[in-house]
Amino acid sequence: MKDEQYWNSLIEASNLFYASRKNFILQVENKIEVLKKAIKKPSERRVALELLLLLDDSIKISLLNQILSLATVGHSDIDKVREVIVTIPEKVLADALKEQFSELLRDGTDEEFRRLAELFSTLKNKEFLVRLVKEAKLHPSPDIQEVGDDFSEYIK
Numbered sequence: 266m267k268d269e270q271y272w273n274s275l276i277e278a279s280n281l282f283y284a285s286r287k288n289f290i291l292q293v294e295n296k297i298e299v300l301k302k303a304i305k306k307p308s309e310r311r312v313a314l315e316l317l318l319l320l321d322d323s324i325k326i327s328l329l330n331q332i333l334s335l336a337t338v339g340h341s342d343i344d345k346v347r348e349v350i351v352t353i354p355e356k357v358l359a360d361a362l363k364e365q366f367s368e369l370l371r372d373g374t375d376e377e378f379r380r381l382a383e384l385f386s387t388l389k390n391k392e393f394l395v396r397l398v399k400e401a402k403l404h405p406s407p408d409i410q411e412v413g414d415d416f417s418e419y420i421k
Contacts, residue, residue, distance in 0.1 A: 300316065301328060305331075307340070307342075310335075310345075311345055322354060329353065339376060347384055358388075359390055362393050370397070370400065374408075375408035375411065375412055378404075378409050378412040382397050382419075391420055394419055394420055395420045397413075398413045398416050398420055400413075401416075
């Protein structure tokens with residue numbers, strides 16, 4: 266009987282989660298502000314990112330700067346960050362990346378270069394990966410140069 270109780274508890278929690286998510290989507294007036302705060306908190310980030318996958322592109326676009334900055338470091342939600350990024354309309358994403366490219370890599374370590382190279386390698390438009398690889402290969406840091414070498418094969 267104990268196993269069935271655990272199962273029932275799990276089902277109840279799951280149903281409550283989906284009902285709460287639906288209420289958030291339908292009732293919350295300032296989703297952008299709520300999600301902006303949640304994205305900054307590691308304990309809330311994954312739920313916020315999963316919600317973004319269900320919401321209008323306009324909300325994702327409003328939070329694009331914060332989402333892109335999350336793509337530059339390794340953390341437990343990096344896969345979900347990338348999943349959200351690839352759902353943003355290609356032209357909007359390209360325009361944002363053109364505007365933010367230098368800022369994202371300014372004072373970047375090999376980790377920032379590598380995380381962005383990983384993201385850029387998944388995009389249809391390889392322009393940003395080509396640019397990152399070129400900058401990495403010319404960088405004075407051998408660790409960053411290694412990122413350029415590692416991702417050169419993706420731009421051939």
